[in-house]
Amino acid sequence: MILDTEETLSREELEKLQSTRLQALTKRVYDNVPFYKQKFSEHNISPADISSIADLSKLPFTLKQDLRDNYPFSLFAVPKKDVVRIHCSSGTTGQATVVGYTKQDIANWGRLMGRCFTAIGASADDVIHNAYGYGLFTGGLGVHYGAEEISATVVPMSGGSTERQCTLLKDFGATVLCATPSYALYLHEAAAKIDIDFSKLPLRVGIFGAEPWTEAMRENLEKKLAIKAYDIYGLSEIMGPGVGCECTEQKGLHIQEDHFLIEIIDPVTCENLPDGELGELVITTLTKEAIPLIRYRTKDLTRINRTQCACGRTTARIDRLTGRSDDMLIIRGVNVFPSQIEEILVNTEGTTPHYQLILKKQGALDTLEIRIELAPTIAADEIKHLQNIERNIQKQIKEYLGVSAKCTLLEANSIERSTGKATRVIDLRNE
Ligand code: DLL
Numbered sequence: 001m002i003l004d005t006e007e008t009l010s011r012e013e014l015e016k017l018q019s020t021r022l023q024a025l026t027k028r029v030y031d032n033v034p035f036y037k038q039k040f041s042e043h044n045i046s047p048a049d050i051s052s053i054a055d056l057s058k059l060p061f062t063l064k065q066d067l068r069d070n071y072p073f074s075l076f077a078v079p080k081k082d083v084v085r086i087h088c089s090s091g092t093t094g095q096a097t098v099v100g101y102t103k104q105d106i107a108n109w110g111r112l113m114g115r116c117f118t119a120i121g122a123s124a125d126d127v128i129h130n131a132y133g134y135g136l137f138t139g140g141l142g143v144h145y146g147a148e149e150i151s152a153t154v155v156p157m158s159g160g161s162t163e164r165q166c167t168l169l170k171d172f173g174a175t176v177l178c179a180t181p182s183y184a185l186y187l188h189e190a191a192a193k194i195d196i197d198f199s200k201l202p203l204r205v206g207i208f209g210a211e212p213w214t215e216a217m218r219e220n221l222e223k224k225l226a227i228k229a230y231d232i233y234g235l236s237e238i239m240g241p242g243v244g245c246e247c248t249e250q251k252g253l254h255i256q257e258d259h260f261l262i263e264i265i266d267p268v269t270c271e272n273l274p275d276g277e278l279g280e281l282v283i284t285t286l287t288k289e290a291i292p293l294i295r296y297r298t299k300d301l302t303r304i305n306r307t308q309c310a311c312g313r314t315t316a317r318i319d320r321l322t323g324r325s326d327d328m329l330i331i332r333g334v335n336v337f338p339s340q341i342e343e344i345l346v347n348t349e350g351t352t353p354h355y356q357l358i359l360k361k362q363g364a365l366d367t368l369e370i371r372i373e374l375a376p377t378i379a380a381d382e383i384k385h386l387q388n389i390e391r392n393i394q395k396q397i398k399e400y401l402g403v404s405a406k407c408t409l410l411e412a413n414s415i416e417r418s419t420g421k422a423t424r425v426i427d428l429r430n431e
Contacts, residue, residue: 003118007315008314015052021287022055022056025284025287026040027047029294033076035074101290112242119245126152130158133419138236139420140158162419166191180210180418181229184229212339213342218231231320242256252320261284262304264277264279264302264303265280276304276305299326305317329357331403334401351393357425358371359427370397370406374389
């Protein structure tokens, strides 16, 4: 396995490179993006004030709303003729955010995604089945270019046609599966229906991301699919998949620090937090040409670990993302992340990890209902057994998270499967 030089720089060398890139970046956005020129003057700074990464905190934050306000192209730092690709976020939570790429941006992205594949032990010998959606979503094409970068054989499957995916996984002898964790689970379930046994396939690795998932879900997927499951992180505003990825050590996601400068802030005070503390991840794109972003507030919650990883990479790692600050549910005053509930549900005997959290208002009070599917092996008429499962879940949620929840067990296959990002939370409190 050959690593890029930038993945093993000493901290001093890396910071020098980051500082040079940060200086160039501030000048580039100041000169080319009116939004940043104005923001800089509001903060009384100019590119000349930024001489190293130590000056980062002088710079203003960029928010998702800023991308929306500048819809579609006003944050672009290059003429339109230099933009070779557009991607977009789905816009389900507001107006879509649009991002662009120059030829160099696409080349960098391919290189960085290629690094991710190398980090999880994939190579030219692999057949990579890519079930991330192709199109405006960055998952499909982002992963695709990375797979080609390492000269693997890519199957550009996209999402959907689930049974066919299972047949092709088997027929083409895929060794690497790329999908959201929830879709990987669905593929496993659909395969069983057509008598395809994942444990008999040559599949050995999964590279899962685009939605929050837990260690419990990792164990579940590794066992069911008979693979090693790795976590990959990214967001369209910053690039797409490949901003960070686990290595075979499975001890945090290496951030591609030569391209992305990371910080953790307290989401309320916006003050920087020291390494090791949980907070909101903020990313500055050091090399992006088409739409460079300064101190982008991702809303994703994690912590930074700069200790040396056994894999030999010297880049900082972030912990598995525990959720987004705007995903946090406040139920009768108690803060709960859906991932904390998932951790409990996935380990509950007799159920499957297909669940939904329904929030409602009863008078002034919030109520939480957990709907979860029974394992197909459990007969839905064994009343006593079912009551025990329900009580067990309710007890654990109360004990570990401090909230009362109603648990409803559903027959297998009652919750609609998603071929991309799963919808786990249905919040009806404002309806
Ligand atoms: O989801 C890019 C991607 C594609 C990442 C394929 C990984 C694999 P967006 O649609 O812009 O981009 O959504 C980005 O998804 O801010 C996180 O909240 C969440 N997310 C992405 N990866 C993870 C992960 C893609 N590994 C948003 N764990 C991010 C938890 C994740 N959440």
